[in-house]
Every structure is written in C-alpha cells, then in structure tokens.
Amino acid sequence: MGASIPLAPRAFAAASGSVLMRAIPATGEEIPAIGMGSWQTFSVGGNRALRDQRVKVLRAFFELGGGMIDSSPMYSSSEEVIGYCLSRLGEMPTLYSAIKV
Numbered sequence: 001m002g003a004s005i006p007l008a009p010r011a012f013a014a015a016s017g018s019v020l021m022r023a024i025p026a027t028g029e030e031i032p033a034i035g036m037g038s039w040q041t042f043s044v045g046g047n048r049a050l051r052d053q054r055v056k057v058l059r060a061f062f063e064l065g066g067g068m069i070d071s072s073p074m075y076s077s078s079e080e081v082i083g084y085c086l087s088r089l090g091e092m093p094t095l096y097s098a099i100k101v
Helices: 004-016 050-063 078-089
Strands: 021-023 030-032 067-069 096-099
Touching: 050 078, 067 078
Parallel strands: 067 096
Antiparallel strands: 021 030
16 A cells, blocks of 8 residues: 555646646635645654655655645654755745644
C-alpha cells in the first residue's frame, strides 16, 4: 500500500489534466483542494539524509500542482524541516501555509 501513495497524485493529475481548486472564502483566491500534511512526514529532526528526502517530496508536490502545507508547532521538528526544504527548492509557485495551535 505504501508504494501506491506517491503515485496517487500523479495518476490523478494525468487522468484529470488539472488540479482541483477551491476558493478561500474571505478572498476568493483559489488554492489546491488537497494539501500536504506535515505531522509525521516532516518530523525527522536533524537527520540530513531524511531532510534531503523531504526536499524531493516537496519538489514532487509542487510539480504536481500542490500549494498548501498544513503544520503546527506541536508537530515536533516539522516546521523547521519544512523551512529547510523550502530553502533548498529555489523559486517555486505560491505556497499557502496553514498553522494551527
């Protein structure tokens, strides 16, 4: 089952030709309907090899039309690791970030 998860967005994008968007109620601006959770995926501490793997995860996410990342200070090192990844990606599409406490 784990091998099918990374393929699901690619299969969806190929089948539909576009990413499902939803409007932000207050502004009407559209963002992708599906975002990237960060609780366990990005909670890898200072392990450089695991952090570098997460850079690849975010790169694929953005390449496939993603743009929303959910996080929380309660998710251990997730926010720090996301910052690490974003600093290595260079220029990218607009990122929307939801932080909850």
